[in-house]
Amino acid sequence: MVRAPCCEKMGLKRGPWTPEEDQILISYVQKYGHSNWRALPKQAGLQRCGKSCRLRWVNYLRPDIKRGNFSEEEEETIIKLHEILGNRWSAIASRLPGRTDNEIKNVWHTHLLKRLKQNGESKSQQHMPDCHLNDNKLSQSANSTIPSLSGCKSTEYAQMSPQPSSSDHSSVTDTSATTSETNNTGLIKVENIDSSEIYPVIDEDFWSEAEMVENSGMPTSNFLDDSQFPFPSPDTMEPAGCNGYGPKVDDNMGFWYNLFIKSGGIEELPVQYLQRYNYLADERI
């Protein structure tokens, strides 16, 4: 399908915005709103395309924009969310009030990535391709796969002992072979899991979401008390964007998305959830 250009480039200004243009745009949006970006510049008397106006408004002129440097807390949040969401900047931005996707993207590339590398902390990058839960682009492409967090295939699910031992995690079976750590709450460090040791052959009928919570060893209150988390409750989680780029809650994977958020990211994911995730992931391949 041949698409018309997003804007008529002839005669339209590009490049940095002047204070006068900013003022015109602000006044117009405050007065009439921005129901139609394409028509807006003409109606407002701006020699810009609608796309440019929208970008300027969303990334710079919006009244709720928080300017200035990112706090340590914000940076940590970005790092954590990036582990979970990958490069879905708008989804990350939706968790950081006052910050734009563009801003977060810039901070990530200019500061955080550098910092992680300096710390020898390439974890985020290593995880990146493996943790794009509900990545619509992936799920919609012909050769889409929901990546396995541990890299293990469904055929590799091995029997898991009720209390996984942390003593034998160093065995290497394949490229996905990793090590793991557990704590007394049933949470597991997903960083390096030897999948062949940890994942049992799953009887599909065994698992239901309720049973998973019950069997996870994780205090159920963690899933019920939203006040502990700076995120919406799973039941109210909405896609960040109408075009499907947001953390879409679809079939079972929405549950996993929310679970990852609630459990503090993949590093604190209960092993039972992880194996169930991988099981579902393989089902969708």
Next chain:
DNA sequence: AAATCATCCAACCGCTCGGTA
């Protein structure tokens, strides 16, 4: 002081998706 290099970030580009005629 001038030249060069590195960094930052606003803005642009191409693409996808939902809505609609």
Next chain:
DNA sequence: CTACCGAGCGGTTGGATGATT
């Protein structure tokens, strides 16, 4: 069902600025 439009997304670019030589 198809074609198209408009909005929004992530990736990339390029000018401005600061640091270094």
